[in-house]
Structure formats: C-alpha cells, structure tokens
Amino acid sequence: GIQVEQSPPDLILQEGANSTLRCNFSDSVNNLQWFHQNPWGQLINLFYIPSGTKQNGRLSATTVATERYSLLYISSSQTTDSGVYFCAVRNYGGATNKLIFGTGTLLAVQP
C-alpha cells in the first residue's frame, strides 16, 4: 500500500520562528489533508490540498502531486501551535477509501 513519510519527526522552535514540515508519499493521491492534533488530542483540519497552494493566516501549504510531496509552512510560530502535525492521503484509484496517516511531526514551540 501507499507509504506516507513525514519529516522531521520532532521539532523545537522558539516563539516567532518559522518552520517547514514535509510529507512524502509513495503513490498518486486524490486527497491530501493536513491536521493539527492539539495537546488535548483533538484533530483539527488545517488544509485540504490534493494539489496547489493554499494559505490560512500564518499557515500555508503546497502540494506537488507529480513529485509526490506536500509542505506545510508555519510562520511566526506561537506556543499554541505546539502539538503533532499529521499529513494524510487517499490513494488515487485505490481499493479502499481510507485516509492513510503519516507518523506525524511533533512540534514544541517554546516562549
């Protein structure tokens, strides 16, 4: 099945710093989503971005489907950005409709 790899696995930032999180996937996808899991365990939708670029405030994301990767940019990080960031994909033409999650990037933003 399709493999989803995220990097880096862990990241520590000072408040105000910028960061880039990467998601690589091994096959064509027709759905890619970025989620933030906050310290209370809630999964929050950040972007639905099977291709192209989107921005939402301090966050933006780019997916280059032909090269099988997506990037999540966090600018001017805040302590509330801490948590785990997941990339999840759905395989184009796959036998199932499941979203396959990467292992996540654990982000800690220090004041």
Added chain:
Amino acid sequence: DSGVTQTPKHLITATGQRVTLRCSPRSGDLSVYWYQQSLDQGLQFLIQYYNGEERAKGNILERFSAQQFPDLHSELNLSSLELGDSALYFCASSVGQGKTEAFFGQGTRLTVV
C-alpha cells in the same frame, strides 16, 4: 467545532467488558470512518461506511464491529476488551468518498483496566 459528535468523551472499563462508541456525522455527510490511535500504532483505519453500507475495512479486530444506521449515525462496538485496546478512537465523516475532505470528531478516550 468540526460538526462531528462523538460520545462518550472518556470511558473507563474493565477487561472482558463490552462498550459502544457513538458518532454523529456532520449534517449532509454520508461517509463515516472509524480510526484507532494508540501510542505505538499511530492513527489506524478501522472501518468505513457509506450511506449505511460497509465500504472499506482496515485492520479491525474480530472483537470489534460497527454499523451505520438509517439516520447516518454510527456505532463502534468493542467486546472482550483487553488492556491493549486502550486508545483514542476517532470518528470522521465526509460528504462522499474519494476526493472529499474528512472532518474528525473529538474522539473517545478508552481506558481498559
């Protein structure tokens, strides 16, 4: 608020018991997905229903079962519980299948003692 409602939020039960987790999808969504998140396994897909029918199955144990009712809410039944079943169980919903965005509920944190 994602619009997906899961109950209960927390559940503590003993080994060997049976529990039922409930999920109400967002209004208009026909697909419901169940995921298990444990510390050592990450987010694992369990099962998907679309408009009342089972459409996809992941590594769901035989002790686990699910269904989607005519009003589109779904229930996940876990029986003969073991300590290793302790996890966060998420429900997600989407309008359709494939190229549609999925939204997750707040999860049910199950602790088996």
